[in-house]
């Protein structure tokens with residue numbers, strides 16, 4: 001059965017949305033120093049995960065933690081862009097929006113560090129003594 005024009009349109013839109021999302025990821029990684037930093041830390045975490053042969057459940061926890069920080073950093077960047085688009089002047093609400101968004105990244109980062117320590121600290125201590 002062939003697809004109708006409407007169905008083809010929906011498929012094209014889905015493909016375009018995916019392409020725009022990918023280009024957003026690439027642009028954010030190229031422009032945002034903090035995001036590069038999170039990616040480097042994530043690479044180190046993945047290396048440690050293989051090195052210490054962590055369990056499937058631990059991999060899931062690490063994946064959620066890394067994904068959470070990267071997602072929050074990208075949302076923070078998006079909020080910064082929108083605030084800068086709305087005003088270049090000092091505005092208390094602009095400050096509040098940016099600071100709250102930055103706070104969300106900090107919360108995610110702290111939670112991720114705690115998860116990382118719970119998983120890796122006993123393994124690192126074990127391998128040392």
Ligand SMILES: Nc1ncnc2c1ncn2[C@@H]1O[C@H](COP(=O)(O)OP(=O)(O)OP(=O)(O)O)[C@@H](O)[C@H]1O
Nearest residue numbers: 034080087088089090091092094095096098099102
């Ligand atoms: N239009 C504004 N009005 C009031 N305060 C602002 C405004 N723009 C930025 N700020 C304040 O200055 C801080 C730094 O803003 P900036 O846009 O440089 O973001 P940033 O936190 O340095 O982010 P990044 O380093 O990821 O680009 C913000 O966290 C906020 O407190």
